[in-house]
Amino acid sequence: MEVPRVFDTIPSTTGDGDAAQSIDTVLTRPAPGTALLTVCGEIDTVTAPHLEAALHSLLDTDDATLVADLDGVTFLASSGLAVLIQAAHRAERSRRKLRLVASGRQVRRPLAITGTDQLFELHEDRASAGLPGPA
Template sequence: MTLPQLNIYRHDRGTRALITLAGEIDPVTAPQVRTVLERCLDDGITTIDVDLTTVGRCDSSGLRVFLDTSRHAAEARASLRLHHPSPQTARLLADTGSDRVLLTWRR
């Protein structure tokens, strides 16, 4: 059995961070995503953009991380937005109504 792999890249520019994720977001990798997003808020980042272009799959554990972090960001007067989700992830967001909170655009 192989473990899911997720690569996380963070690029800051002032108070804005671009987080690029590559791989799968599931119960094994979601804590890594939570850590990097929460660290952005701890570092004073006010705009967090998450690029999902190369995320093949995101399950409910990943969705929970994004929703929790979005709530924490709002409490800190910051924002978190997801960009370029796969069709599967876009469906998950739409089916749960989370697209209105997390996406900068809707299909």
């Protein structure tokens, strides 16, 4: 198994005003041909560029299966939604589909309301997204 690639955290200035809010992203390869980006924190105007950089790294892999685990996302603003949409289109251009693991309302609702949920393969958990072993 490849050593995880960890991106720096960026403080967020949205939400409840807590300066400790941040976004953490980790890119790993849990199985041959599979790249997994795990995202935790608030996705807002401040942190969306960080998510965009992490998704670019995910999409730059040669892996056929691309998964973004968003179960740790506590808030998804329109700026984060725009970044996800761009990533879905980029994956499609490379003849791949971006799989999203998202069981929470904070991610699923914005996707459903905007109709952009159709751009992704949505999964309730990592296992249904085709990832091996425990989360």
